[in-house]
Amino acid sequence: MKAQYWISSLVVILIVFISLSSCKSGGGDKIKVGEFASLTGKEATFGTSAHEGTLLAIEQVNLSGGVLGKQLELLTEDDQTKAGEPANAVNKLISKDGVIAILGEVASSRSLEAAPICQQSQIPMISPASTNPTVTQEGNYIFRVCFNDDFQGGALANFASGTLKAKKVAILTDVKSDYSKGLAKSFKAKYSNNGGNIGTELDFNGGDKDFKGQLTAIKSDNPDAIFLPGYYNDVALICIQAKQLGMNIPIFGGDGWESESLLTIGKDAMEGHYFSTHCSIEQPTPEMTAFVAAYQKRFEGKTPDAMAVLGYDSAMVLVDAIKRAKTTESVALRDAIAATKNFAGASGNINLNADRDAVKALVFIQIKNEKFTYNTTVNP
Amino acid sequence: MDWFLQQAINGLGLGAIYALIALGYTMVYGVLRFINFAHSDVLMLGAFTALYVAPQIEKVAGAESPVGCVMVFVVAAAVCACIGMLIERLAYRPLRNRPKLAVLITAIGVSLLIEYTAQNEKVFGSAPQPFPKLLSDYEINLGNLVVSSNDILTVGVTIVLLVAMWWIVQKTRVGTAMRAVSYNQQAAALMGVPVDKIISFTFGLGSALAAIAGVLYAMKAPGIEPLMGVQPGLRAFVAAVLGGIGNLPGAVLGGFLLGLLETFAGGIPGLSNYRDAIAFGILILILLLKPAGLLGRSTIEKV
Amino acid sequence: MNFRGAKRWLLLGIALAILASYFSPQFNRYYLGVVIDVGIAIILATSLNLINGHTGQFSLGHAGFMAIGGYFSAWISLSVGESIQAFWYFPLSLCAGGVLAAAVGWLVGVPSLRLRGDYLAIVTLGFGEIIRVIAQNTEAVGAASGLKGIPKLTTLGWAFGFAVITVYAIATLVNSTYGRAFIAVHDDEIAAASHGVNTTRTKVVAFVTGAFFAGIAGGLYAHHKQFLSPTGFDWVKSIDIVVMVILGGMGRTGGVIAAAILLTLMPEFLREFSEYRMIIYSLLIILLMLLRPEGLFSFKTQRRSKS
Numbered sequence: 005m006k007a008q009y010w011i012s013s014l015v016v017i018l019i020v021f022i023s024l025s026s027c028k029s030g031g032g033d034k035i036k037v038g039e040f041a042s043l044t045g046k047e048a049t050f051g052t053s054a055h056e057g058t059l060l061a062i063e064q065v066n067l068s069g070g071v072l073g074k075q076l077e078l079l080t081e082d083d084q085t086k087a088g089e090p091a092n093a094v095n096k097l098i099s100k101d102g103v104i105a106i107l108g109e110v111a112s113s114r115s116l117e118a119a120p121i122c123q124q125s126q127i128p129m130i131s132p133a134s135t136n137p138t139v140t141q142e143g144n145y146i147f148r149v150c151f152n153d154d155f156q157g158g159a160l161a162n163f164a165s166g167t168l169k170a171k172k173v174a175i176l177t178d179v180k181s182d183y184s185k186g187l188a189k190s191f192k193a194k195y196s197n198n199g200g201n202i203g204t205e206l207d208f209n210g211g212d213k214d215f216k217g218q219l220t221a222i223k224s225d226n227p228d229a230i231f232l233p234g235y236y237n238d239v240a241l242i243c244i245q246a247k248q249l250g251m252n253i254p255i256f257g258g259d260g261w262e263s264e265s266l267l268t269i270g271k272d273a274m275e276g277h278y279f280s281t282h283c284s285i286e287q288p289t290p291e292m293t294a295f296v297a298a299y300q301k302r303f304e305g306k307t308p309d310a311m312a313v314l315g316y317d318s319a320m321v322l323v324d325a326i327k328r329a330k331t332t333e334s335v336a337l338r339d340a341i342a343a344t345k346n347f348a349g350a351s352g353n354i355n356l357n358a359d360r361d362a363v364k365a366l367v368f369i370q371i372k373n374e375k376f377t378y379n380t381t382v383n384p
Numbered sequence: 385m386d387w388f389l390q391q392a393i394n395g396l397g398l399g400a401i402y403a404l405i406a407l408g409y410t411m412v413y414g415v416l417r418f419i420n421f422a423h424s425d426v427l428m429l430g431a432f433t434a435l436y437v438a439p440q441i442e443k444v445a446g447a448e449s450p451v452g453c454v455m456v457f458v459v460a461a462a463v464c465a466c467i468g469m470l471i472e473r474l475a476y477r478p479l480r481n482r483p484k485l486a487v488l489i490t491a492i493g494v495s496l497l498i499e500y501t502a503q504n505e506k507v508f509g510s511a512p513q514p515f516p517k518l519l520s521d522y523e524i525n526l527g528n529l530v531v532s533s534n535d536i537l538t539v540g541v542t543i544v545l546l547v548a549m550w551w552i553v554q555k556t557r558v559g560t561a562m563r564a565v566s567y568n569q570q571a572a573a574l575m576g577v578p579v580d581k582i583i584s585f586t587f588g589l590g591s592a593l594a595a596i597a598g599v600l601y602a603m604k605a606p607g608i609e610p611l612m613g614v615q616p617g618l619r620a621f622v623a624a625v626l627g628g629i630g631n632l633p634g635a636v637l638g639g640f641l642l643g644l645l646e647t648f649a650g651g652i653p654g655l656s657n658y659r660d661a662i663a664f665g666i667l668i669l670i671l672l673l674k675p676a677g678l679l680g681r682s683t684i685e686k687v
Numbered sequence: 688m689n690f691r692g693a694k695r696w697l698l699l700g701i702a703l704a705i706l707a708s709y710f711s712p713q714f715n716r717y718y719l720g721v722v723i724d725v726g727i728a729i730i731l732a733t734s735l736n737l738i739n740g741h742t743g744q745f746s747l748g749h750a751g752f753m754a755i756g757g758y759f760s761a762w763i764s765l766s767v768g769e770s771i772q773a774f775w776y777f778p779l780s781l782c783a784g785g786v787l788a789a790a791v792g793w794l795v796g797v798p799s800l801r802l803r804g805d806y807l808a809i810v811t812l813g814f815g816e817i818i819r820v821i822a823q824n825t826e827a828v829g830a831a832s833g834l835k836g837i838p839k840l841t842t843l844g845w846a847f848g849f850a851v852i853t854v855y856a857i858a859t860l861v862n863s864t865y866g867r868a869f870i871a872v873h874d875d876e877i878a879a880a881s882h883g884v885n886t887t888r889t890k891v892v893a894f895v896t897g898a899f900f901a902g903i904a905g906g907l908y909a910h911h912k913q914f915l916s917p918t919g920f921d922w923v924k925s926i927d928i929v930v931m932v933i934l935g936g937m938g939r940t941g942g943v944i945a946a947a948i949l950l951t952l953m954p955e956f957l958r959e960f961s962e963y964r965m966i967i968y969s970l971l972i973i974l975l976m977l978l979r980p981e982g983l984f985s986f987k988t989q990r991r992s993k994s
Binding site: 475478479480483485486488489490492493494496497500501504505535541549612618621622625630657658661664666667668671672676677 | 930
């Protein structure tokens, strides 16, 4: 074996890449907007929904003549729901394609991976639905068009002690998900503060299909309700198995529940359960009605979910900021996004606060007759 | 006590599925000495086949009828048996006399190919799809205990299939040939055993088992998606090794044991978050004490 | 092997890495990021190659050792504050991560290397998963939310410097008198034992060395991505590394490096195909394996025919 072989090949590759890396793409006559989303992998439905909303927004803007006299070009990268991928995707969008802003992601853990890159490159990033409070703490270029989990957790805790009048709540969290863990933490703090009693606390692994072990333990503890911050695919199965075990207490959770799949899979097992979310597509605002109609026309009758609405809003907030800034230069654009006030989004009025979080109302939805029905609104 | 019994019932229901999947792993391993990574994806394909044929069969046999249900199982098993044989023919057979690890990587490639193709919007898409009710299920209450009819069905099917597989391997001509191929491929070929056909048959059988497990799994958790096989596949793989890979009763024992362990761990606060690790922890302990698995016989290396 | 020749190449490689590092601020961030990924992949693949390829012990838990090194060195970086600016800090913290990974590798290796083949594979896979689950439940390293805000210390120079050192160290080890034992164990364990090779110790040494370098790769990865989440270190990641080793031809250092480069770059080149990207990727793996089952880069110069 010749040691020279491999070391020389290493060096050759190195040189090739150094020469490669000197090319840089210039600007065109289009405004390039980058998006990264989980289009394949475990959480692909969220990514796909948000992507469809974003795509619809960009298409609508282009049809109406674009912004600043230019058309928008949406460049989408799939991160495969995999840690490590968002960094490459966002680096590629910023450094190779030269996008002016980044839209994404739904999941907080992947937004957290991309945020430092956007911050260091001074490219504004707008997350449609990452609710973990730490996401926008990454820096002043990171925004979101949704509320954060501190607010959501508090609202859920008040809901449990107020509307449900629950004295003891069991908590079942997804150990793999920062979203689930973070929401549970904010909930627990507020709920204990309200004088509530935390019952059994158990975990499951997102993607598991059998939850009877956890549910049996919860059942024997006799709580008044179960708090289940998780994603819809697990939630539906958990509710089915809770029903099989003869548990009739209300189960409630956060915005991860919202998806048509919750109803089509959970069916009658979902009856009477509650969740909080960003908006209801039944909201009678003209923006929402117009969005739902346009979405159904574009995507063959598919009913949009909250992720699609927020994906749409994230793009619209960006477009609005470009119009106000009258430029796509990063500092001016950042300032314009930060100054977003009373923007009439499909999900509701969007006001960005000093922490770059949207101050928005939260909606409670109850499942009745296998339909999402509007329950109450909680204002910030 | 109620709590304990209820958990035991839950655990058996889960374990039966693991056992069934593990049975498929072990069948293929027994003959070919290689881990078929695509097994868990064949399981997913079985569930999707059932999803698509169930409405058609319902028209003929009526909704939620036992006859229709059996037909769905048979169709899913047959389709997956064909898929399994096709995979073997195209991806594994060309590498028959090559290093085992080359086949392993091809298997991983096949597994990724099926997963990513299935996730494409034009194929199944990545969103979970509701799985129809094949058989009306109900809960049987025994005092404070609840037993689901689905779980009884799963346990029953697993035991019946274990016996059937054991019978095929031990008592039939094909089974004798399978064992011959397992002992020594070259020698078997020289004795007139059609090695290719036997291996193809084993793959078909293993894939049919995966399909049945897939349909049962979908009945238990009626939201199916292209990655549904990954998690149970890994657990079943652990179960197969736990029981002594290549050993049929071992696979079933391993499956039940793992199902019970996971269920009990899931119900204990402070332990439920380590559920994934516990299965592996126990596995490691057992392997360190019995290096060939619970029922496996350690082979003496020939010099 | 001409020892002096190898040393010359080592020095040249390091010099080039330092040179590249000097110019790297001018490079496009994306390419730079990908090239650093390549460097890390080379370390991972080469170190696993020592265990899987040279010594023939099938390990599926490499991502676990990577996680240990990554989390530990990142945790140090987040705790020490000011002094991370010092030049000597980074290699030291990487080595600390590597040493911890090696220590765990020893703990794992001593009992489990008695097992063989698939049993060893599943046990190492299990250890990898256990490490991930522990990271997932440890608040000190961010638990499920992951560890964020890790300083960006990995540069092209460090990544390739360590890649060159890893390749050199492992090649030198394997080619030394002592290292011949690895290959003896790989080729025939019983024959090796009867010639006086302490097979268990040889295997453990290979395992611990591999774990050490995986830990270093993990540290580089942590300070490159600046964010660690436990799900990034699951068994799928280990499988990725195994694919590199096998595609590269098990024990052929040059091939394994080439495979590491190829498999890291391929998904990037395939970005053009968006939703078909991973389908093409998996098809290519199958085809490569069918067409070149002995490894992609198996040249006739190799000595071993037995697998």
